């Protein structure tokens with residue numbers, strides 16, 4: 065809300081990358097005056113990649129009407145027109161729409177506030193767990209995400225080998241760092257269908273593997 069009030073004062077639109085937060089962390093798009101918010105099926109929605117979901121505010125629709133940038137495939141007006149007759153302009157990833165329908169039923173049963181609370185508990189458990197193993201967090205804990213934890217790695221730890229052992233022997237898939245962070249961090253994704261027990265299993269597996277990959 066603090067960001068949107070500055071954006072609105074400047075008469076601009078607020079575009080929000082909520083790919084990995086929406087559905088897992090509270091994001092009241094109307095209250096916070098987010099103009100275009102984008103999320104994607106493969107994150108908290110618990111289904112494979114293939115669908116992007118977008119919300120568009122009144123101001124964003126007005127900007128869209130005036131925009132001169134050529135558009136065809138990603139034409140929001142075209143998408144909205146088809147939505148009115150329950151269709152999409154192009155063939156969507158139909159299998160994922162069916163999967164999403166099941167996932168949404170699960171989410172409705174659990175309830176949004178319970179989902180957010182579970183992600184907060186799981187995020188806490190992940191952060192406390194890695195700290196208990198002697199790691200430090202990559203991000204300032206004040207801004208820690210409840211959907212992913214990036215963990216800093218000290219020299220002498222073979223991250224690539226650690227991820228391989230976890231994957232092959234424990235069936236646990238964690239991610240390494242990208243680009244300049246390769247070998248310096250690893251990441252635990254904890255969004256969607258995940259519980260505190262999953263985090264306990266990850267921490268206990270890490271505890272077993274660490275002596276094998278440290279020099």
Ligand SMILES: Cc1ncc(COP(=O)(O)O)c(C=O)c1O
Nearest residue numbers: 081082083084085104106107113
């Ligand atoms: C915040 C955020 N933005 C963008 C992306 C990229 O999404 P995609 O891989 O669907 O393009 C991700 C994926 O991890 C993300 O977490």
